[in-house]
Amino acid sequence: MNLRQRETLDGILFALPYLVFFCVFLLYPLLEGLYMSLFEWDPLFPSQSQFIGIGNYVSMLQEPAFWNALGNTVYFVVLTVPTMVVLSLVLALGVNREVFGRRYLRTIYFSPYILTVSIVGIVWSLFLATGFGPVNYYLGFVMESPPDWLGSPTLAMPVLAVVTDWWLLGFNFVILLAARQNVPERLYEAAKLDGASTWRAFRDITLPQMRNAIAFVVIIQFIQQFQVFGQPYVMTDGGPNNATTTLVFYLYNAAFSQQRFGYAAAVGYLLFAILVGVSYINYRYIGSDSA
Amino acid sequence: MAASITGNSVLSRRRFLGGAGVVGTVGLAGCSSLDGVIGSGASSAELSVQFWTLFSGGDGEAMISIVDRFNEEQPLGDVRIDRQRIPWGDYYTKLYTALVADKGPDIAIMHQALMGRFQRMLDPFDQYLSQSAADHYVPTLWEQMQFDGEQLALPLDAHPIGMYYNQSLFEKAGLDPQSPPTGFQEFKTACDTIVSETDAHAFTPTPYLDPAGMFRTFATLNHQRGGKLFDEETMEVKFDSQAGIRVAQLYHDITGKYGWDIPNTTENRADIAFQDGNLAMTMNGTWYAPVLQSLDGFDWNMFKPFVAPDKQQNYAQSGSHTIVLPRNPGRDTRTTEAAVNVAEWITQENPLWGTKAGHLPAAIDVLNSNALRESPLWPKSLSKFFEMTNDDQLAYKPRTPFNINEASTWDFLSDIYSHNVSPQKGIERGATTVQGLIDNVN
Numbered sequence: 001m002n003l004r005q006r007e008t009l010d011g012i013l014f015a016l017p018y019l020v021f022f023c024v025f026l027l028y029p030l031l032e033g034l035y036m037s038l039f040e041w042d043p044l045f046p047s048q049s050q051f052i053g054i055g056n057y058v059s060m061l062q063e064p065a066f067w068n069a070l071g072n073t074v075y076f077v078v079l080t081v082p083t084m085v086v087l088s089l090v091l092a093l094g095v096n097r098e099v100f101g102r103r104y105l106r107t108i109y110f111s112p113y114i115l116t117v118s119i120v121g122i123v124w125s126l127f128l129a130t131g132f133g134p135v136n137y138y139l140g141f142v143m144e145s146p147p148d149w150l151g152s153p154t155l156a157m158p159v160l161a162v163v164t165d166w167w168l169l170g171f172n173f174v175i176l177l178a179a180r181q182n183v184p185e186r187l188y189e190a191a192k193l194d195g196a197s198t199w200r201a202f203r204d205i206t207l208p209q210m211r212n213a214i215a216f217v218v219i220i221q222f223i224q225q226f227q228v229f230g231q232p233y234v235m236t237d238g239g240p241n242n243a244t245t246t247l248v249f250y251l252y253n254a255a256f257s258q259q260r261f262g263y264a265a266a267v268g269y270l271l272f273a274i275l276v277g278v279s280y281i282n283y284r285y286i287g288s289d290s291a
Numbered sequence: 292m293a294a295s296i297t298g299n300s301v302l303s304r305r306r307f308l309g310g311a312g313v314v315g316t317v318g319l320a321g322c323s324s325l326d327g328v329i330g331s332g333a334s335s336a337e338l339s340v341q342f343w344t345l346f347s348g349g350d351g352e353a354m355i356s357i358v359d360r361f362n363e364e365q366p367l368g369d370v371r372i373d374r375q376r377i378p379w380g381d382y383y384t385k386l387y388t389a390l391v392a393d394k395g396p397d398i399a400i401m402h403q404a405l406m407g408r409f410q411r412m413l414d415p416f417d418q419y420l421s422q423s424a425a426d427h428y429v430p431t432l433w434e435q436m437q438f439d440g441e442q443l444a445l446p447l448d449a450h451p452i453g454m455y456y457n458q459s460l461f462e463k464a465g466l467d468p469q470s471p472p473t474g475f476q477e478f479k480t481a482c483d484t485i486v487s488e489t490d491a492h493a494f495t496p497t498p499y500l501d502p503a504g505m506f507r508t509f510a511t512l513n514h515q516r517g518g519k520l521f522d523e524e525t526m527e528v529k530f531d532s533q534a535g536i537r538v539a540q541l542y543h544d545i546t547g548k549y550g551w552d553i554p555n556t557t558e559n560r561a562d563i564a565f566q567d568g569n570l571a572m573t574m575n576g577t578w579y580a581p582v583l584q585s586l587d588g589f590d591w592n593m594f595k596p597f598v599a600p601d602k603q604q605n606y607a608q609s610g611s612h613t614i615v616l617p618r619n620p621g622r623d624t625r626t627t628e629a630a631v632n633v634a635e636w637i638t639q640e641n642p643l644w645g646t647k648a649g650h651l652p653a654a655i656d657v658l659n660s661n662a663l664r665e666s667p668l669w670p671k672s673l674s675k676f677f678e679m680t681n682d683d684q685l686a687y688k689p690r691t692p693f694n695i696n697e698a699s700t701w702d703f704l705s706d707i708y709s710h711n712v713s714p715q716k717g718i719e720r721g722a723t724t725v726q727g728l729i730d731n732v733n
């Protein structure tokens with residue numbers, strides 16, 4: 001075996017464990033899900049499942065609850081992703097400067113990210129609870145009737161968005177801070193010599209240099225927030241008035257509460273198509289060098 | 292140079308793989324040694340019966356005591372119970388998923404109302420029971436456990452709901468705590484008086500303000516008004532009738548024009564308020580009595596919850612915990628027989644389920660036992676629930692083909708209560724949702 005063959009074999013052997021996991025835990029479920037989505041699936045006796053073609057997809061598009069869930073999900077994404085990206089960019093640029101205690105600030109900004117969604121959801125629910133939550137307790141001194149944060153159809157989703165931003169900001173912050181620190185300082189020195197303003201330097205140096213990192217954060221956050229489940233599951237159970245029933249929450253209920261596994265698989269496939277499509281657009285127009 | 296790098300990488304990879312192998316071997320050894328530790332106290336003939344429960348709080352502790360007693364006394368010889376507790380909210384999802392994969396427990400707690408949904412996943416008890424088995428249980432409960440002529444469960448209890456009230460607050464408002472309301476007008480007067488004479492709220496349909504609790508009270512009041520939840524075959528929603536809409540209107544008025552509570556369904560708000568003396572009355576199940584009994588100095592009592600407006604009959608909604616035998620093709624006959632014996636022992640030999648958990652035991656001997664009558668819960672709650680049973684005033688939850696305990700099914704009631712939707716629109720939404728669930732199954 002010559003060196004080239006040996007290296008090829010090494011490469012395959014290195015990749016093999018992942019490929020096995022990929023096939024078993026991703027590719028197979030993906031294909032199985034597609035298969036299930038074409039049936040009225042009987043989980044107890046799969047062989048008795050009835051083939052209905054695209055029936056589940058048609059039903060899905062005809063169900064108002066599906067459109068409500070899709071609308072809620074888009075609303076959540078619109079509320080979270082831009083604010084998260086902008087805020088984490090601002091924090092990253094701020095901490096990149098020689099500010100007092102910036103090491104501590106980095107730790108503080110990142111620390112919520114290490115929490116699980118269950119802890120975040122429960123703590124915030126208790127924090128915002130009417131009757132015994134500290135937020136409304138103190139608001140009670142200045143307001144006659146403080147808001148029912150998680151019980152109002154108008155407020156519930158924005159509250160989930162704020163909680164999500166607080167929770168996940170740290171991850172984006174670290175990515176963007178690393179990206180900012182990779183921008184050569186000589187570019188700023190040259191711009192300064194040319195008399196460029198801070199805004200101009202930001203617009204023409206910082207943003208273009210960080211474009212790939214920003215695109216990465218946008219795509220990752222879009223995918224993550226479009227699949228939001230834990231926050232409504234823990235904090236609002238999809239309510240009030242279905243105002244926080246997101247697409248994955250809807251899918252979960254269809255599968256595990258109603259045992260409509262074929263239908264849920266169809267919803268999952270639509271979600272998959274949306275995520276692939278939007279990720280491609282994001283990558284094409286934000287991350288691509290030709291943009 | 293390249294060869295040298297390759298050689299090094301091979302070496303380091305070998306080291307890594309070797310290290311991983313060692314770690315893996317240690318991990319496996321750890322597993323096998325853990326099994327060894329678990330099994331070390333058991334004889335080779337010992338049989339472990341896997342038992343899943345969903346109880347927490349007061350009845351959770353009672354079930355732990357029952358299982359511990361079984362494992363200490365070993366009344367069935369070498370049989371032991373391996374109890375697994377799964378949180379209430381996830382229980383039926385996990386049980387369903389496990390049963391689909393034939394990985395379920397040997398026996399499991401199941402609400403009587405869920406048997407319709409799990410029917411195809413349960414093994415009947417019939418062939419394992421003696422002819423006289425039925426004689427041990429309250430007949431109405433025994434019959435509730437039958438499906439198409441097969442005994443799909445052994446009844447553990449009945450757990451109807453009652454109206455719990457704070458006697459101190461009644462006195463503070465100038466009401467006689469020994470003469471609680473018996474109808475809607477008396478109930479309304481009591482609520483109005485509490486609101487006007489104290490700083491407390493008067494009433495909530497459930498202390499938890501959760502959709503499932505809202506449903507229990509809705510079903511109770513709807514039934515008292517002569518309304519039905521479904522048709523006889525459980526194929527068509529019927530709670531969107533005038534009776535149901537009137538109860539929905541009452542929910543809206545409780546937090547609206549009556550001002551008995553605020554339009555806010557923050558979980559457990561009312562439970563905390565009730566236990567802190569800031570809420571006078573709330574409807575809840577049998578399990579609430581031991582919780583209140585455990586509070587030092589809390590002056591509570593309970594009355595029969597027959598307070599629906601324009602009431603036609605006295606009824607309280609009731610659930611029933613049962614023990615089922617999940618299907619499991621891999622389970623041997625010896626284990627199945629042991630599991631059945633364990634289920635019989637749990638349901639027939641434990642007054643603790645009444646005295647400590649607060650439920651009405653389904654076994655006749657236990658229900659009529661002195662232990663139950665000597666319990667501190669007897670005069671306040673158990674005796675009244677017992678009377679309701681004897682007077683045939685319990686309306687058991689229908690055995691729906693969907694999970695009737697699923698919170699999201701009944702969240703329209705919470706939305707009516709918190710004024711997120713009008714009573715009419717809320718009921719319409721609920722009817723559409725529930726009818727959809729029925730249609731999907733059928």
